[in-house]
């Protein structure tokens with residue numbers, strides 16, 4: 060039969076064994092795939108579920124070759140990986156999606172922003188910060204945002220400066236300077252693009268951030284007007300099409316006070332702002348990503364119920380062997396879907412799990428999510 064597939068459907072290699080990979084492994088198993096995870100920490104969150112983990116660094120060419128030999132296609136759950144070994148593997152015929160060239164482009168925030176500018180994708184004005192001096196910052200003008208070109212995540216690598224007095228807090232690393240955006244909301248659109256160029260977008264979501272710049276409260280769908288939602292979807296789609304990406308992409312955007320949509324950044328992977336899709340949408344972002352990289356048809360992105368999501372972060376005042384309190388009370392609330400990531404040690408603000416609350420309307424979903432946040436605490440044995 061021309062259309063028959065073997066078992067397993069595919070052997071999927073995943074670079075990075077964190078929570079995103081863990082949730083991807085679960086989806087992969089549902090689709091009849093097997094998984095091998097590459098991560099330096101034995102028994103990583105994804106390794107526990109995959110059943111097979113290669114213990115090694117993301118940059119280790121030998122371990123990457125071992126991963127390639129054991130799998131049919133390779134993908135990743137983080138963007139901070141060396142791309143040269145991936146490019147070498149790809150030129151030798153190994154299937155890696157999204158493509159290593161795309162990863163190289165977006166893992167440097169300056170080349171990413173230049174790409175947006177070249178392709179007419181609206182984004183805040185920026186410049187390369189060639190010299191990190193008070194004069195250079197003043198010449199660009201305040202308020203500004205200094206961003207490390209590489210290695211940032213969850214706000215590490217971002218410094219917001221209101222005026223010259225903030226220069227003392229500048230990051231001593233290769234950077235870009237960006238115009239501070241007075242955003243009324245931060246929103247995100249998850250876009251899936253298949254190998255044949257077919258695209259599907261999830262409805263825009265609204266993101267609130269903590270002081271630590273970790274996603275704090277996600278509301279899906281975003282409470283924005285229909286015109287802004289359509290504009291956000293169009294821009295997110297255009298971004299992923301311009302990148303020629305295959306897989307799932309998280310496109311983070313600002314909705315400005317005067318109604319413009321500006322792209323902040325794009326993540327070449329599943330995204331924290333898409334966790335609600337597991338319960339709230341017909342096809343979740345993890346399965347969708349696999350469908351894309353395996354060349355299978357994409358699924359419906361329709362959202363069935365309003366959802367609010369919170370991350371469960373490690374208590375700021377302790378670390379070590381983790382305990383969770385409030386779990387029983389939280390699970391007793393209707394609509395609460397709890398995910399723990401299998402991390403047995405905690406540290407301040409570490410992402411230990413998340414909770415998605417489904418309800419008939421977004422306001423009650425949100426209220427329950429806030430209630431869960433107040434109930435659940437994840438603490439470590441050692442007080443800091």
Ligand SMILES: Nc1ncnc2c1ncn2[C@@H]1O[C@H](COP(=O)(O)OP(=O)(O)O)[C@@H](O)[C@H]1O
Pocket residue numbers: 183204206211212213214215216217237238239240241245268272311323324
């Ligand atoms: N130009 C900007 N104007 C205003 N706030 C910004 C700007 N750029 C980033 N931020 C804030 O900093 C956060 C983190 O920046 P981002 O570039 O998304 O870095 P990360 O890679 O850590 O997610 C954003 O979610 C937003 O709250």
Ligand SMILES: [Mg+2]
Pocket residue numbers: 213311324
């Ligand atoms: Mg971001």
